[in-house]
Structure formats: structure tokens, C-alpha cells
Amino acid sequence: MEVLRTEHATMQFGGLTAVNDFNLCLNQGEIVALIGPNGAGKTTAFNMITGVYKPTQGAIFFKDENITGMRPDQITKLGIARTFQNIRLFKDLSVMDNVLIANHLHVRSNFLEAVFRFPRYRREEKEMRKKSIALLEKTGLVSVQNEKASSLPYGMQRKLEIARALATDPEILLLDEPAAGMNPRETEDLTHFIRGIQKEFGLTIFMIEHHMEVVMGISDRIYVLDYGVTIAEGTPSEIQNNRKVIEAYLGVAENA
Numbered sequence: 001m002e003v004l005r006t007e008h009a010t011m012q013f014g015g016l017t018a019v020n021d022f023n024l025c026l027n028q029g030e031i032v033a034l035i036g037p038n039g040a041g042k043t044t045a046f047n048m049i050t051g052v053y054k055p056t057q058g059a060i061f062f063k064d065e066n067i068t069g070m071r072p073d074q075i076t077k078l079g080i081a082r083t084f085q086n087i088r089l090f091k092d093l094s095v096m097d098n099v100l101i102a103n104h105l106h107v108r109s110n111f112l113e114a115v116f117r118f119p120r121y122r123r124e125e126k127e128m129r130k131k132s133i134a135l136l137e138k139t140g141l142v143s144v145q146n147e148k149a150s151s152l153p154y155g156m157q158r159k160l161e162i163a164r165a166l167a168t169d170p171e172i173l174l175l176d177e178p179a180a181g182m183n184p185r186e187t188e189d190l191t192h193f194i195r196g197i198q199k200e201f202g203l204t205i206f207m208i209e210h211h212m213e214v215v216m217g218i219s220d221r222i223y224v225l226d227y228g229v230t231i232a233e234g235t236p237s238e239i240q241n242n243r244k245v246i247e248a249y250l251g252v253a254e255n256a
């Protein structure tokens with residue numbers, strides 16, 4: 001079943017076409033990667049899907065609902081969550097508080113109910129704490145729940161970012177370079193982690209990643225962007241043997 005589709009999604013910045021005629025399809029439960037050289041338009045594609053940018057042309061559909069031009073918070077609420085290239089945690093807050101804050105998206109109490117800690121707010125707060133503990137258990141972070149986010153090792157901070165995105169109950173999770181800056185051991189651990197959360201939460205995952213061992217190891221399908229244009233789409237083995245992809249990465253024709 002298709003959960004996300006972009007139709008001719010295009011993003012121009014002045015005279016520069018950062019993403020041109022992008023036609024993506026994500027099926028429920030898939031892990032799909034978006035790769036391409038630096039500046040190819042990958043983050044711009046993410047920004048269009050998550051409402052940071054409104055495509056200058058084309059449209060984006062989440063389960064047949066046209067979400068083009070919706071605000072990022074509306075899109076998150078519908079069920080699309082993301083992480084960022086650079087870790088964006090509340091560094092001085094605890095692991096638990098980082099997750100609790102993300103949970104607030106689903107709180108129904110209004111500001112006054114929260115300030116005066118009315119019964120509905122207290123009930124909701126208790127529920128949120130329970131839900132957050134369950135989430136931290138499932139993501140292997142429960143033992144560090146009271147630690148400051150900034151005190152965690154880098155690999156764990158990345159996991160916390162993902163846990164925080166999961167707190168919004170997404171159906172689709174977009175990961176922007178989750179393995180950036182990781183050593184080989186952390187990278188391997190992250191690969192298992194992504195596979196694990198995909199199964200546990202029944203997610204559809206769309207991921208930008210430069211580490212090819214991660215991309216080739218866990219993706220069902222891969223899209224390749226070069227100068228904003230989709231030059232290939234296929235399974236890991238199809239992509240590894242695609243001449244256009246090899247040329248884009250090496251910058252020269254194989255037989256030149």
C-alpha cells in the first residue's frame with residue numbers, strides 16, 4: 001500500500017532548480033534511501049515533504065491526502081516525523097524530558113489547564129510519562145532516562161533524536177544522515193537499530209545517507225539524485241551496477 005507520493009515535485013531557488021520533477025513513491029513498511037553527491041537536492045526533497053518548503057511546482061500526497069503547502073506541525077500531526085542532519089536535541093534537558101516535549105503534540109489540554117495543573121492535564125501528563133518510558137525501553141534508552149542529553153555518547157544522542165521523532169507516533173519516519181559522523185561500530189549498531197524500530201513500530205522509513213554500507217545493507221529501494229534530477233531508482237544491486245550512478249559518484253564516465 002502506497003503511503004507517500006510526490007508528483008513532479010520541483011523546488012527552485014531563484015535561478016537554481018534544487019530538485020527537479022521528483023516522483024517518489026513509498027509503500028507501507030519499506031525502507032527507502034535517497035542518495036546522491038553533495039548539493040544534489042536531498043535535504044531540499046526532505047524539506048518539501050515535511051512542509052519546510054512549498055514546492056514551486058508539483059504536489060505531495062500522504063495516503064492520497066494532498067499535503068502540499070501544509071505547515072510542518074500539521075504534517076507531523078498527520079504522521080510524518082523527521083530527524084535532522086545536525087543533532088537538534090535540548091542539550092541541557094534530560095533524555096526523558098526531550099521525549100516528553102515531543103509528546104506534547106498530542107496533548108489536548110489548553111494552556112490554562114496546564115498552568116493550573118487541572119485534572120485533565122495531570123491525567124494526560126501521567127499518560128505521557130508512561131508512553132515515554134515505554135518508548136525509551138523500546139529504543140534502549142531507559143537506563144539513561146535521567147541523564148542530560150549532552151552527556152550521552154554521540155551514537156546514543158542520534159538514537160534519542162530518533163526516539164523523539166517516534167514520540168509523535170509517525171507512520172513515516174524521515175532520517176537525514178542518521179549515520180553522519182559515526183565510527184564503523186556505531187554505524188553497524190545504528191543499522192540494527194533502524195531495522196529494529198521499523199519492525200517494532202511498523203514504520204515506513206525514508207532516509208538520506210552517505211554511508212554506503214548502511215544504504216546497501218538495509219534499503220529495499222534507493223533513489224539517486226544528481227543536480228536535482230533523479231538519475232536512477234531501484235534495488236541496492238541495481239543501483240550498485242547502474243552506470244549513471246557510478247559516473248555521478250566518480251565524476252567521470254567509466255569508458256571515457
Ligand SMILES: Nc1ncnc2c1ncn2[C@@H]1O[C@H](COP(=O)(O)OP(=O)(O)OP(=O)(O)O)[C@@H](O)[C@H]1O
Binds near residue numbers: 016039041045
Ligand atoms: N534555502 C535555499 N536557498 C537557496 N539555495 C538553496 C537553499 N537550500 C538549498 N539550496 C541549494 O540547493 C541545492 C541542493 O541543496 P541540498 O541541501 O538539498 O543538497 P543535499 O543533496 O542535501 O546536499 P548535502 O549532501 O551536502 O547535504 C544546493 O545547490 C544548495 O546550495
